[in-house]
Amino acid sequence: MPTVRYFAAAQDAAGVEEETTEADTVGALRVALIHAHPALAVILDRCALLVDGVRADDGFALAGAGTVDVLPPFAGG
Numbered sequence: 001m002p003t004v005r006y007f008a009a010a011q012d013a014a015g016v017e018e019e020t021t022e023a024d025t026v027g028a029l030r031v032a033l034i035h036a037h038p039a040l041a042v043i044l045d046r047c048a049l050l051v052d053g054v055r056a057d058d059g060f061a062l063a064g065a066g067t068v069d070v071l072p073p074f075a076g077g
Contacts, residue, residue, distance in 0.1 A: 002051070002065040004029070010047055010070040013039040021068070026051065027058030029068065047072045 005018045014037040023029035026049055034041045049056055050069040062068070 002062050002068050004033070004068045004070060006070045007072065008074060009043055009072040010040065013037060013043060014070075015039075021062070024062055025058065026056045026060040026062065026068075029062065030058065033070075043072050044070070 001020045001022060003018050004021050006014045006016065011017060014033070016037075021029055021032060023032050029049070030044055034044060048069075048071045050067075050071065051060055051062065051065050052067060053069075056068075
């Protein structure tokens with residue numbers, strides 16, 4: 001069961017730093033996160049989701065994954 005870690009605005013919207021998920025794909029995870037944390041709907045489609053450090057699309061399987069990082073876009077240099 002992967003641990004979902006939230007950063008910056010995603011953490012503010014979720015209201016938690018991390019949680020575990022039973023979703024089987026990144027797409028299913030997106031749906032579950034919005035259901036659990038409606039405020040994420042505003043930013044989640046602009047966030048990068050990294051599965052064990054690798055950017056993943058919605059079809060990416062989460063079986064055997066350790067972490068999913070939810071990273072909103074940020075500016076800076």
